[in-house]
Structure formats: structure tokens, C-alpha cells
Amino acid sequence: MGKFKLNNSFLYLVAVSGGPDSIFMLNELVKMNIQNIVVCHVNYNFRKDSNIDQKIVSNFCEKHNLKLEILDVKQNYNHLKENFESWARTIRYDFFLEMSKKHNIKNVLVAHNKNDLIETFLLQKKRKSYVKFYGLNKTTIYKGLTIVRPMLDILKSDIYKSLIKDNVSYAFDSTNEDTNYKRNEIRAKLSEDSFLDIEKEIKKLNKELEKMNLEVDWYVNNNMSADELKINKNLVDKNLEFIQRSIYKWLELINKDSIVQNRSNKTIFEIAKNIKYSQKVFWEIKIGEFYIIKDYENLFLIEANMIKPKTFIINSKEDLYLSEEFINWLDLVNAIKKNEEKYPYVISNDFTNYKLTTYAFGKRANRYLIDKKIRYKNRMLKAVVFNVKSKKILNTIK
Template sequence: MNWELLDKQTTYIVGVSGGVDSMALLDMLVEKQYQVVACHVNYHFRQDSDIDQKNVVDYCHAHCVDCHVYEANPDDFGKENFQHQARAVRYHFYETIGTNYQTDKVILGHHYDDVLENIVMQQQRGNCYNYQGIRSKTKIFGLEVIRPLLDTKKESLYAYCKKRNVTYHEDYTNFQTHFTRDKIRNEVIPQLTKEQKETIMLQATILNQDILKKEAQIAPYYQQFKENEIIDYTQIETELLPVFLYAILKDVIHPPKISKTLIDEIIKQIQSEKPNIEVKVSVNVLFIKEYNNISILAKNQQLDYCLKYDKIVYAREEMFFLEAIGHIDEGVCIEESDFPITIRNAQPGDRMITSGGTKRLSRLFIDRKIPKKMRRIWPVVVRNDGTIILVPRIAKNINYLYTKPNVYVVKLDH
């Protein structure tokens, strides 16, 4: 147990399944008189899951530990990956209970064997640009998750429970091979020699030292990307690019799906001479390169908007401001005959009569090197007959070019 990760002045939520790992963990914490609250989730997917629940509740009652149980309804789970859904249910429960105890600290019983399983899984999937194994501290759904048993082997936990007479209940599904992790646990790991296991762990340690160093180096770029949702990738050193791409992708894609092959393909695409590229990285997510800028677009970010005005107003909308003063390139003179006017995002096929002739908005955006992600939400001012009269900062209808503006459409930088 890595006690240095813990503080006796802090209250911790402890995830307790009833198995040997979490029961040993709970007993160690109770024995050392840490402030703990036990949380158990009964998914009711196994016929013997009530035994787990009773085991946890009985222990907590005997040792005067606050215990909270969430009994899930199997019918509430969809056909998607059960493990992912169960994980979300678990952490939401931890968050709810943690709020009641004014803590966001969660302790889990992952151990040495779990780390080894994770490393082997990552190697099989080709995940080599992220931390190998399991981190001792992570942030998940806003909770600080602490794992103090990562250097402890499972056989030691069995021995501990036997010595301390701590009751636990084995989940029989852990011995099946339906899921990749179970297959690795029951078929791959047992075939490894002690020396092979030590080699795998040593190689992961060396790789992780490099990963942690690079994560620290990309931190400013990652923060910039989070704030602006776009970044000029050429400012990032080439050797840091794979780790940076992994960092921004894992915010929108389940990490196990981010393989070396995917990262390498993205790098190949963005370093090509093509100015605009879209790479479909999952069903709902696009990776976008526009000139030197890269961004990520999820389906729920493809926002359409359309606002109608019967008179001049000065207001603050989500995508733009309507102001009484501003830059000439953002202003237009709207007369009574123009109303009602509409301000909306650009649409395919939009054209505008400019001083240089009729132009497609798509061409105007390209000429100004406007990133595609920004084009999707750029405001377009349209008069009542459908004529586009202003695209702020980009172009103005020739018939409105020489009149003094009475309203300025200030585009917001998202």
C-alpha cells in the first residue's frame, strides 16, 4: 500500500465491489483509521450479486463504516458496451455520495496484476502514445481517483484477507473469456514467465517516463487548444505531436480506440500539402486540418442558427453581437425596406454580389483562409428577399458598400 498518496485529514469514497481487491483495500484503510465511506454498486446482472452486497454491508456494519449501496436496474442498460455504461453509473454514484460528504476523492483497489493486464491490452491495441498501465492518480468525471495498491500483487491481497479473516466473494465472470480483459487475465497472463512479466513492466516504466516528460511539455499547447478549440500545429515540436494528438483525442474518443495507427494516419494527413483535410476518427467525430490549424468537430458542435429582426436592435447573441459602433468591415446600413432581416450561419450554395462580382461564400472563406470549423458558425446577414448583404470581416454586398453603417454585426471568436 502506498500510504504517501493518502491523508488522514481527508474523507475518501472507497469503491467496494466485495471482491478480494476492494475488501483488502477497505480493511487496510479501516485498520489505519482513515476517514472512509464505502460505496457499492449492485448491477443485478449476476445471480449471486446480492452476496457481494451483503458481504460489503456486513463488513461496514461490523466496523462502523458508513456504507451506501446503489441497486441498478438491468433494464436501464442499453445494448452498447456494458462495461462503459457500468463505469458511468459507478462514477455518478461516487460523485453523488461524495457531494454529501463534501469530498471529491475516490480510492479504488486496482493492483499490480491489473496494471500488467492493462499494459498487455494496450500493446495488443497498438496504444503506445499514452501512459502504459494505470496511473496512481487520475481525474475521472471531475473526481480525483487514487489507486494506492498498484505495486501490490493479487496473491498478496489473498494472503492479507486470509490473515485478517476478511470475507470476500469472487465474481465468477472474472474467470470467463467473453471480454478482452478477461481473456488476457485468464489465458495470456498465466502463460507469461516471471521474467517476461518483469520485462513488460520495466519497458512500460521506461516508456512512461518519456510520456510524462512529453505531457509536461505539451501542457501549454493543450491548454491553448482547450481554450480556443483550435491550434496552429506547426508551433508544436514534431516529436511532441503524437502525445499532443492523443491528449486532445482522448477528450472526445474512448482512449482504447486511439491506436498508433490512427495517430500516425492523422500526422501523415496534416503534414501533407493539402490545405484542408477531414479525418473521420469515430462515428461522431471529425479531425480537421485547415491550413496550419487543427481542430476536432463533434456532431453536436455543428450548430445551425437563424435569428430574425423586424427592426434595428442592439443585442448580444450566442454567436455575435449587434452594436451601434464598430469596424467598417462589420457594419452595414439597413433601411426599412430591408426588414425583416435574418442573421444565420453560412449555408452550402450561399452567394453574394461583391465589388468583384458574384462570389460563393465558400470561395470567400477559402480566400481569407478561414478555418472550416469557423465557417460553420460565421454570421451571414440576409435581407427580406434572400439577398446576402453582409458577411462580417469577409465581404459586403456592393449595393451596401458605400453607405454609412447603422448597425455592426460583431462576430464572436469561438
């Protein structure tokens, strides 16, 4: 088994849990005489014996005179509502980011091996996950921090052999035996003898994925206006996977991909289905505190509180300040003044209600909105003003 290769001129944070993989990696770094490292250990206090893991890491670092940073997590796990693995990953990587700033180190080594790569791929297939890459990539970026996986060509069995040969102690994580975790269930049934065929499948799928992603990038980059994505026949005619990837890419470009991270794929799948099959000019799908909205031929993202329906009664000049709730407040005020301030008035962006009871330019407001193809984004963000008695909309709707 050959050692993994690293650029000796770089500084590295080294993620070490105390388990066999990370201890093997740390031991190899010592054998390779790579000294520009800072070891980072997270003690989640999730297991009763987690302090043993920390002690193993501390002893190793003390023996080899290595810098060690420890995050001691205080968390009542009875109150943890989210998935532990996702939560723990965020805690861990945010700690690495903090240590990166403290020590001015831009790279962190993590001990994923070939078995992890295979398990990740099989888990992706089982969950039908949206992925940018099948398996594990040798490098990824987390909030500007470069995550390096130098051990993806090394088998787990070879790691154990090396640790035994070098007489190196490591911790045993009992949760790795719990088959309630999907990864552990896959691991229990996996044989390294099958890896060659699985690796060929991964390589084939990544080649196909690379081609699709190039097409997705071209479509999204050429069909964006400001922060909106244009929906046209070139997108609608594609398969659902292509459409889903286009949505993810669009959200990434407007720096809002975080709203779909750690969420079920069902939401993006629902959006993709609507794009492909729905004939409606308008629909909306809520994602957390945001809405993704189809508005004629455009897709846009907006915070839910920005489009909350609001209606105010303006009984006198003293109430005009309420118009400032809307981005077109000056138009509203000018329309009231032009109407010689014949109070009371109604100011509202609740178009689903006012369109049925008011009139604009001699038409029922609903008919006017349809005929003029007034964008739903404008209907939501801008208000209309009408006299309580006449029900005639006084400002221009556009």
C-alpha cells in the same frame, strides 16, 4: 508482504465490491486500525448472485462497526446500448462523488493491485490506446475526487494467501472467467513470474511518455489563441502520436476532452492524419454533437447546431426578425436599409451554395472568399444578404 501505507489523518471512502481485492484492502484497514472510513458498495444486479457480494460486504461492515453506503442499481441490461464496463465505471465513480459530497471526504481508495497494473498495461498495448500513463497511477482525479490506489505493489497471489490466513470470506465474480472480455483473456494467459520484465518495460515507456508530454504541453500552451489551436510546421513535422496527444491536450485545456472519452481512437487518429498530410485549408470531422474544423492555420471546436446552414427569404420588413438567427444580424439589417429596402432579399450562411451564384465587390463570391482568405468559421457563423434579382452581396464579408 508489507502493508500498504496511508495518511492516517485523512478521511477515506473505500470502494468495496466484495471480491478478494477490495475485501483484502478493507481487512487490512481494520488491522491497521484506520477508522476514518466510509465503505461504498455498488450492487449492479448484473449477475444473479450479486446479492451475495452485497451480503458479504454488509456482514464485514457490521462485524467491524464500519459505515456502509450502498447503491442498488436498477437497470434493464437488455436495453443497455453502451459498453457495460465503461457504463459501470461511470455509475460507480459518480456514486463515489455523491458520497464524497455527503460525507465531506475527498479521497476514495480502490483495490487495484500489481496484477491489475500489468493487465492494464497489456490491454493498453493490445488496443493501442491513448494513455497519459502506462499501467495504473497511484493517484488520479475524477471530477475533483482523488482516486487512491494503495495496493499497486501487492500481488494477487499474496492477497489470496492473506485472506486464507485471516479466514476472511470474499465473493467470487463469475464474469472474471469470461474470456470474451479482453482483460480476462489477458489474465488467463498471464504469469506473475513475467512481471519483473513487464514492469521494466512500463517504467521505460512512462519515462519516454513523460518527455513527450512535456513537449506536447509546451507546444499547445504556446500555440493557443482563445479556444483555438494554431497548426504550424512545428506540429506538422512531428509524428502522429505527438499530434494526437496535442489534440487531446488542447481539448483538455478548453474543457472539452469529455467528447473523446470512451470513443474509438480512430477519430483522433483521423484528425492527426489530416493535420499531418492534408493540404486542404479547410476540413471538418464530426465527433458526436461537435465538429473539429481545420480553418486555414487554426483548429477549432464548435457545436454542430451552431453551424447548421440556414437560408431565409426576406420579403418585407416584417421578416427582418429572421436575421437574428445569425451573430451579425445588425450588419444584415443595416445593409438592407442602406439598399433602400428593395425586397425580396436572401439571408444565408450556406456558403457552399451562395458562393457559386452571388457576387461581392465585382467578383464571383467564391473568388472573393478565396482571395480575401475569409475564415471558414466566419462563413459558417455569419450570414450574407443579397438581393434576389441582382445577386449582389450587400454586407461586408470579414
